[in-house]
Amino acid sequence: MDVLYFAWVRERIGLPKERVETKAETVAALVDELRAREERYEVAFADLSALRVAVDQELADFDAPLAGVREIAFFPPMTGG
Amino acid sequence: MGAIVTFTGVVRDIASGNLDVMEIEHYPGMTEAALTKIAAQAQERWALGDVLVIHRFGRLSPGDQIMMVATSAPHRLDAFEAAQYLMDYLKSRAPFWKKEITKDGAIWVDAKDEDEDALKRW
Numbered sequence: 001m002d003v004l005y006f007a008w009v010r011e012r013i014g015l016p017k018e019r020v021e022t023k024a025e026t027v028a029a030l031v032d033e034l035r036a037r038e039e040r041y042e043v044a045f046a047d048l049s050a051l052r053v054a055v056d057q058e059l060a061d062f063d064a065p066l067a068g069v070r071e072i073a074f075f076p077p078m079t080g081g
Numbered sequence: 082m083g084a085i086v087t088f089t090g091v092v093r094d095i096a097s098g099n100l101d102v103m104e105i106e107h108y109p110g111m112t113e114a115a116l117t118k119i120a121a122q123a124q125e126r127w128a129l130g131d132v133l134v135i136h137r138f139g140r141l142s143p144g145d146q147i148m149m150v151a152t153s154a155p156h157r158l159d160a161f162e163a164a165q166y167l168m169d170y171l172k173s174r175a176p177f178w179k180k181e182i183t184k185d186g187a188i189w190v191d192a193k194d195e196d197e198d199a200l201k202r203w
Contacts, residue, residue, distance in 0.1 A: 007106055007178035008189045054176070057111035073108060073176075077192035080136060080177030081090055081148060081168060 001066070003034075005044070006075035009051065012044035027053050027072065028062040045074075052077055082130050084157035086164040088150050094143040099183045105138040105147070108176035112136075119170045123152070126166070127159040134167060136177060166203055172196040 003020045005013050024030040031048065034041045045051065048062060054073040055064050066072075092103045120132045130153035137147055150167040154160040171177075179190040 004108070006108055006176070007180070054108070054111055057108070057114055059174070073111070075108070075176065076178065076189065077197075078173050078176055079179045079190045079192050080175045081172035081196075 001069055002071045003030075004071065004073040006073065008076055009044050009074050013040050022066070024066055026062070026066060027055065027060065027064050030066060030072065031062065031074075050076060082153045083155045084160040085151065085153045086157070086160040088164050088168060089146055090148045090168075092141050092143050092145045092147050095181060095183070097183070099185075100143050100181055101184065102182040103141045103143070103145075103147070104180040104182060104187075105141065106178045106180070107136075107138045111176050115175045116171075119167060119175065122170075123163045123166055127152075127154065127163040128156070129154045129159060129163055132163070132167070134171070136171065136175065138177065169196070169199045169203065173200065 001020060001022070002017060004017045005015065010016050022030055022033055024033055031045050035045050052075055053060050053062060053064070055069055056071050094100045116134050116136065120134055123129065123132055133151040135149045141147060148171065150164050150171070152160045152163040152167070154163070173192060173196045181188050181190060
């Protein structure tokens with residue numbers, strides 16, 4: 001699936017988008033896999049309460065299932081308007 | 082139609098008065114879906130004619146228009162309330178992120194508790 005990062009999450013990880021092959025069943029399990037990769041991921045995902053997630057471009061919870069999902073995005077709380 | 086309400090948001094200078102650029106990032110694809118959904122929810126909830134939502138992204142300067150909403154309705158209360166609803170949802174449910182760039186550096190704007198609280202009234 002495609003994993004996208006926005007705002008300071010993108011800056012901390014150092015890229016806007018990557019292709020990830022995973023068997024993780026939930027968003028939270030995917031986050032654990034990413035955190036275990038490298039320190040920059042650990043830093044970006046250190047405080048999940050400061051993050052939001054969208055699954056196939058819809059806001060979702062961290063316990064959302066990943067079966068059939070094409071795109072996941074991680075970002076800080078939105079500041080539009 | 083008996084009423085048209087428009088609201089335009091403008092890039093405010095920060096307290097120290099030295100904002101050079103307000104950079105707005107967004108999530109192409111989800112942005113359009115989120116704005117369409119927010120507008121449809123307003124249409125369902127109030128007796129409206131048309132709804133317009135515009136939000137800019139990229140590099141803006143203090144004083145620049147950043148977004149606008151417009152609602153039309155047979156009665157003014159519907160138009161006013163729907164416009165406020167659209168604004169409240171744009172603030173914290175549409176995928177935009179603001180970064181303030183000054184001579185001292187760049188800071189991502191933190192989401193405000195009161196913006197989240199504002200959604201509770203709906």
